[in-house]
Amino acid sequence: MEQARLRVVRSPSRLSFMEKTPRVIVEPPDSRGLRAVSVGGTVVGRAWSPSDLRRVLRGLGHPEDIDLEDRRVIVWREAGSGTWPDRTWRRRTATAVMMAGLLLSMVLLTAVGTPDAVGALTFAQRITGFLFILSGAVQGLAALAALDHEGKRQLKYSGAVVLVGALITLITEGIFLFAWLQEREPTLYLPVCLLLFAWSLWALWRLVQQQVWRVIPHPRGFATGVALSGLLAATNFAYSAVYQPTSAPFYVTLTAKFGTPHTDPARPFVHVPLTFRVENTGKVPAYILVDKYLVYGRSADYSKDARGLKGWKKALENGTDAELHVTEKGSRTISAGQFAGPGYWLHPGEGHVKEKVIQVPRSVEYDLLEATLGVVAMRMDRxxxxxxxxxxxxxxxxxxxxxxxxxxxxxxxxxxxxxxxxxxxxxxxxxxxxxxxxxxxxxxxxxxxxxxxxxxxxxxxxxxxxxxxxxxxxxxxxxGVESRSTSTRVSVAALMASL
Structure with missing residues (x-):
């Protein structure tokens, strides 16, 4: 009897709670199977399934075992409590694919941009690197937004952020593939670029179907901004990769000069100073890939015959000199070596000097001493x-x-x-x-x-x-590889006369 009295006391309290609590409205499922839950005209949550709905109701203070068919508490609009068209695995798979594409694009853009951002020689190339890193950061935000957009869409602009991420992927992968088409060489990055390009087309198709731009306040301005950003990225890439490294002047100047000879007091030799100089007179730094200096003595046959230039055909063929009274008899290498060696570099305005002393016997039979210097240089901005x-x-x-x-x-x-x-x-x-x-x-x-x-x-x-x-x-x-050379000659007779 006492237990019965207790039950009678609790029932009015529960009825009173139900009467005072506004009824919960469960809206019909949208295109994805998600049902909005509202109270008093305000959306308080969304549910994929009955268990999901119960979690929303618990947050509103309803008991865990609430009867979902109780019309005094829950009103079902257009579709009853048995209509839950959500395809969980398809939705989760689409979410995973969307996030995976954005995260992979983030990693790729960051990996590509970082070397240029921290190590490029020119300002434009560094800006290009930072643009790629910034785009990678946007891709990371888009991946987080995709989790919300493919879920319950609690953030108003999450779909627009994902759309920006997909457009960035399409533009950047388009640049990568355009660059690849210039040489068509297989690389480890090529499958990744092709995969992301295909992913971006799928993602854009999916987002267009969902009409995510409808929440954007000014969709035309948004589209124009994205297009201009893509154009800026492509233009900056072309400028930093092609125009700027071509427009900046590149000059490496070489000089070779014999000095005043000196006799050896103890030996029958003459010491002839020789100075080589390599100077970067351009506007960009230069690598020296390889260099060579050569000193040789030239012997000649002389004749008073003035019937024409000696060996003029051979001179035209080889780009050498033709002389009236002299025919080159032969030459012999006296000294040879490297000026600085592979890997040396020069900044603009910087020069490097190498001084040598050429030792020749006093009784030398050479008529001329000739020194040549050759350098192969490469632009460091390339x-x-x-x-x-x-x-x-x-x-x-x-x-x-x-x-x-x-x-x-x-x-x-x-x-x-x-x-x-x-x-x-x-x-x-x-x-x-x-x-x-x-x-x-x-x-x-x-x-x-x-x-x-x-x-x-x-x-x-x-x-x-x-x-x-x-x-x-x-x-x-x-x-930007260029070859430079210079040469100088000195008369052995003049050298001996100056001693």
């Missing part, structure tokens, strides 16, 4: 070389040199270093490039050859020389 690699010599006659060892080759020393373009978009869309310098020769003379190419030197492999030459020509133009 690329960055791993100097620790390039400055290391690899003699071909040492077995420990591995792929550089070549006992059947002529005696040579190999220098090799990786070169990276100063616009990292080009690096990630092409195979690695190498600076290769070969020194070879005999006891009488030596010479060099050089190349920038994707070929990694291996003494046991023969590359396709025709294709390699074409690539070398392209890379020399791309990295």
């Amino acid at each position: 690329g960055k070389i791993n100097l620790l690699q390039l400055q290391r010599a690899h003699p071909s006659w040492h077995k420990k040199e591995g792929r550089f060892y070549c006992p059947k080759c002529s005696v040579m020393t190999i220098y090799e270093g990786v070169v990276r373009h100063n616009n990292n978009v080009i690096n990630v869309t092409r195979k690695p490039r190498y600076v290769t310098v070969l020194w070879y020769g005999t006891k009488e003379d030596f010479d060099y050859s050089y190349a920038i190419s994707s070929y990694k030197f291996n003494a046991r492999m023969d590359p396709d020389l025709k294709e390699l030459r074409r690539e070398i020509e392209r890379e020399e133009d791309r990295y």
Whole structure:
């Protein structure tokens, strides 16, 4: 009897609570199966399922075991309590794919932009790097927004942020693929770029179907801003990669000069000072890829015959001098070597001087002494070389040199270093490039050859020389490689007379 009385007492209290509490309105499911829950005209939550609805009701103070069919508490609009069209796995899969694409794009843009932002030589190239990093940050925010947009959309502009992320991916991957099409070389980045490009098309198709731009206050202005941002990124890429490294002047000036000779008091020799100078008179820093100086003595046959220039056909063919009374009899190398060696660099206005002393016997039979200096330089605003690699010599006659060892080759020393373009978009869309310098020769003379190419030197492999030459020509133009040379002559008779 006492228990019955207690139940009678509690029931009116519960009825009173239900009468005072506003009724909960459950709206019909939207296109994704999500049902809005409102109280007094205000949306207080959204639910995918009955259990989801119960969580919303608990937050409103309703008991956990509330009867969802109680019309005094819950009103179902258009669809009853059994209508829950949400496809959980499809929704979660779409959310995962959307976030994965944005996060992968964030990682790629940050990885591409960081080397330029912190290490590029020019201001424009650094700005390009920072733009990529900033775009990566936006992609990270878009990934978080995708979690809300594909979920219950509690943030009004989450869909617009995801749309910006998808557009950034489309624009940047378009730039990457455009750069890749210039050479069409397979790289590890290519599958990622193709995957993200396809993902961006899927994401935009999905977002257009959802009409996410409707919540944007000024959709036309938004579209114009995104288009201008894409145009700015493409223009800045073209400016930093092509125009600026081409417009800045690049000059390396060489001089060679003989000094006043001196006699050796103890030996029958004459000491002839010789000064070489290399100066960067341009506006951009320069790498010295390879250099060579050469001093040789020239002997000649003389004749009073004045019937015409001696050897004029050969002179025209070789670009040498033709003289009326002199025919070159021969020449012999007196001194040869490197001026600074591979990997030396010069800033604008900076010069490097090397002084030598040439020793020749007093009874020398040479008529002229000639000194030549040749330098191959590369613009530093086009690329960055791993100097620790390039400055290391690899003699071909040492077995420990591995792929550089070549006992059947002529005696040579190999220098090799990786070169990276100063616009990292080009690096990630092409195979690695190498600076290769070969020194070879005999006891009488030596010479060099050089190349920038994707070929990694291996003494046991023969590359396709025709294709390699074409690539070398392209890379020399791309990295701004130029050759400079100078020469000077002095009369041995004049030297002896000045002693």
